[in-house]
Amino acid sequence: MRYSKTHKDETRLKLLSSSRAITKKGGFSVTSVDTLMSAVGMTGGAFYNHFPSKQALFQAVIEEEVENSREMLAGDEDSSDDHVIKWLRKYLSVSHALHPDEGCVLPTLGPEIARAGPEVRLVVEQGVKSIQKAWSARTEDSDAAWAIIAQCIGALALSRMVETDETRQEILHANLRVIEKHHLRKPDNQ
């Protein structure tokens, strides 16, 4: 045979991985199938050997992204305060704001998720609920966990809407300070 047995699987993985980055940067619906396929060195027609529709790819992208986010938090063994603060500093960083392709899906594809079908939204709901549950162990109460999640998503989204780096940094740093001050469980309470 012209292609190895695992070639299709490898192609699918490469396609998914590159599509995740490209669509987080530029938006999903505005990015064409041709663009996504060119990125893995193929033409548009070959796409439909891997996914039945563009919509199916969106679902797969979101599922992988949500699972990825969950692992970075919920499945994390080192839940020390120091580690949590380090994670927050990375999330609420100018570097994260300037590189949406390598970052969290929710601030960049959020509205497209909101307009998607129930299957996609259910996946996201399960994901954020499990993240909220994981955060609750480290916050003052369960409300604070939802507050941190909303604040992280909102601050990052907002920081990308402004033009100057000064304001971008001001938004991110202010939100980081507020989370550290109000929401995180204090070390002496442990």
Next chain:
Amino acid sequence: MRYSKTHKDETRLKLLSSSRAITKKGGFSVTSVDTLMSAVGMTGGAFYNHFPSKQALFQAVIEEEVENSREMLAGDEDSSDDHVIKWLRKYLSVSHALHPDEGCVLPTLGPEIARAGPEVRLVVEQGVKSIQKAWSARTEDSDAAWAIIAQCIGALALSRMVETDETRQEILHANLRVIEKHHLRKPDNQ
């Protein structure tokens, strides 16, 4: 003449107003010029008598939305605690989450703003900075003002990504409670 002198102005206003609602609901880039013009009873070609390009309409939409948001807060004379809390309850409501066409632009068109040109982002930056300044008078410090803004945007965006009404309400109410508890200036401090 077949059309009154003010007809063009009226059409432009109607077009802008209906485009604001339609694109906040469905997304700007995915909505066609034909769709927007049909909504005001005209065909696609007539669009270019009012705006030089679709991108120019986007800028006009964002400018009007930002100005509208600013007026609802910054230019608000009644800045009593009661009034502020009422506003927050309305913003963080299930009704707002379910009707993006009548609500705040930032949670629904945020990523499209982030991907737009510097002109659009500058307008948004000036707008949110003036909103943050207005909030600062009612919060414990200026960081808290940024936190409220980020939390509102993030909570609303997140509440629209989940499928069930239960989770939607949980997210919104939790964030409302946290803002009331931590960030607002206490009445006895006035």
Next chain:
DNA sequence: GTCTATAGCATGATAGAC
């Protein structure tokens, strides 16, 4: 000022060669 018609191109998806 609005219309129809159309250019010119990109899109999502399919069929068949290899």
Next chain:
DNA sequence: GTCTATCATGCTATAGAC
């Protein structure tokens, strides 16, 4: 399993009739 070719449709934008 991937390719090229193609379909039908959609898009932004323009030209010219009325």
